[in-house]
Amino acid sequence: MSTSYTTLWTNDLCRELERSGYAGRRLTMLFGGPHQSLPSFQRARVQPGDHIYPVRAHRARLHVLGVLEVARIVPYENVGSALRDDDYVKLLDWRPLKTSALWIEHAAVADRPTHADP
Numbered sequence: 001m002s003t004s005y006t007t008l009w010t011n012d013l014c015r016e017l018e019r020s021g022y023a024g025r026r027l028t029m030l031f032g033g034p035h036q037s038l039p040s041f042q043r044a045r046v047q048p049g050d051h052i053y054p055v056r057a058h059r060a061r062l063h064v065l066g067v068l069e070v071a072r073i074v075p076y077e078n079v080g081s082a083l084r085d086d087d088y089v090k091l092l093d094w095r096p097l098k099t100s101a102l103w104i105e106h107a108a109v110a111d112r113p114t115h116a117d118p
Helices: 011-019 076-082 085-093 095-100
Strands: 004-008 026-032 051-058 061-064 072-075 106-115
Touching: 011 051, 011 095, 026 051, 026 085, 026 095, 072 076
Parallel strands: 004 051
Antiparallel strands: 026 106, 051 061, 072 106
16 A cells, blocks of 8 residues: 655745756655655655655645655665666656755655646
8 A cells, every 4th residue: 555745845846846857747756854844755755656746835725736656675885786767867856855954865756757736
C-alpha cells in the first residue's frame, strides 16, 4: 500500500519556476535534504510507490502543484552512477528545484511523468 506525502514549495521557488517556463511541465524528479526547506525523504521513510505532492500556500489558499509517484530514492552522491542516462537528463532539467537547500541528500525519481503547475 502506498503512502502520500506533501512538500511545501516556497512562493519564491514557485515564482522562479514560473519565470523559467516550468508551469504545466511534467514533474519527473524531486529533491530531499536535511533542512526544513527541503525535507528528507529518508527521514519521512518515503518508499517506491509512494506519492509526493508539492504544495504552495499563496494568497490564503493551499495549492496542490502536482504529484510524483516515486519509482526509487537515490542518494544524491550516487546519482551519477545510479541513474540511467534519460533519468540524469531529468535531474539536470529540474535543477531549479534543488536551489532551495544547501545540499541534497536524495533524489526521488518517477518512471511515469506527472503534472506540476506552480
